[in-house]
Amino acid sequence: MVVVSEKIRKGPWTEQEDLQLVCFVSLFGERRWDFIAKVSGLNRTGKSCRLRWFNYLQPGLKHGRMTPQEERLILELHSEWGNRWSRIARRLPGRTDNEIKNYWRTHMRKTAQERKKNSSSSASTISTCLSTHSASPLDATTTKNEEDGSSLITEKESREKEYAVNVYPMEQIWNDIASLESGGSSFAQCTVERCNLSSDPPPMTSPVQEHFVDYPWMMDDNEFSKIATSNDFRFLTSGIVES
DNA sequence: AACGTTGACAACCGCAGTAAA
DNA sequence: GTTTACTGCGGTTGTCAACGT
Known part of the structure; x- marks a missing residue:
């Protein structure tokens, strides 16, 4: 040997x-x-x-951005189960606990920062999380496209799609x-x-x-x-x- | 163009549970 | 019953690219 x-x-x-x-x-x-x-x-x-x-x-395994559906599900499940990442991951096929954990961490940091800014706003609820989250630049883009029904893809979106399709070998x-x-x-x-x-x-x-x-x-x-x-x-x- | 900040992701660490020896 | 090795989980850190100033 x-x-x-x-x-x-x-x-x-x-x-x-x-x-x-x-x-x-x-x-x-x-x-x-x-x-x-x-x-x-x-x-x-x-x-x-x-x-x-x-x-x-x-x-x-899925790689790349969470879909809005996945994001919503994570928020819901986290409100129910807390930091039980592996448990949450079982409800999201193709996603790992690590991925969800990372997403949540990023999301929470963003939420906390925004909450600091809007310190006047009231207590944290799921709806707050959801509304705060959907106000993120990425979601705004997505929503806009969904709303006007256009097939326009922003530069960022195309980059992300490219990442999801090409980068992962x-x-x-x-x-x-x-x-x-x-x-x-x-x-x-x-x-x-x-x-x-x-x-x-x-x-x-x-x-x-x-x-x-x-x-x-x-x-x-x-x-x-x-x-x-x-x-x-x-x-x-x-x-x-x-x- | 340079620099600092942020976001996303990958990976490590420590601890706890479990099964086998 | 105890020890040991393995596995799973959650927390944390490091890295890098994108972005903003």
């Missing part, structure tokens, strides 16, 4: 790290994060891997992975091609790979530990570490 730097990486994730993580989560499922962190050679903590997966890489990553899978791709292809791993010695079709090509997440703990200590697996992970 090749051991590279013991130093744990922190900070922003690179695309290469994302790909590696996606590959290994596809293999082992959304659990055993410490294990995934170790065998993937990412030099990240399991916690960090888990967070990256659930907040960014997991399929089906995960769709592409998942498309790539899907196409690999549909093309009868193997574990070796996944790790070597997608994760840009070393393919020397040449990729082989081992029992390990054959087993997990179809149902990588469907293994019990005994299998799991057997595989984890197998030569094939050592080869694969050392390839990653060395890359």
Whole structure:
């Protein structure tokens, strides 16, 4: 087993790290994060891997601006449940607790600032929040367009749309992975091609790979530990570490 | 053009709950 | 019953781009 730097990486994730993580989560499922962190050679903590997966890489996540409907729902649910972000997130498919938390934080800061200005205004209620919120520049734009029925898109809106569509690369990553899978791709292809791993010695079709090509997440703990200590697996992970 | 401020987002940290050993 | 590792959650901080002056 090749051991590279013991130093744990922190900070922003690179695309290469994302790909590696996606590959290994596809293999082992959304659990055993410490294990995934170790065998993937990412030099990240399991916690960090888990967070990256659930907040960014997991399929089906929405990215970009909250819709007015989502904003309203967050306000309503927060008034009901308080800072139970994960609970709130469950009611907003595709949104993470972190995202909602961030949104709320920003929103509350804005609201607090405006309340300071309008200190004469009365107590805080949901309706206050809603009205204050809909007075934000973004919503004003949206409302205006809805009201006059025009299809005009402001510069800001188009930027945001562009961001939502173009900046986030995960769709592409998942498309790539899907196409690999549909093309009868193997574990070796996944790790070597997608994760840009070393393919020397040449990729082989081992029992390990054959087993997990179809149902990588469907293994019990005994299998799991057997595989984890197998030569094939050592080869694969050392390839990653060395890359 | 330069600089400061703000907003949005990503990531880390600490704590608590839970399950397995 | 205790310990340990893992996981989930909420709070907080850091970074960067957009915006305003």
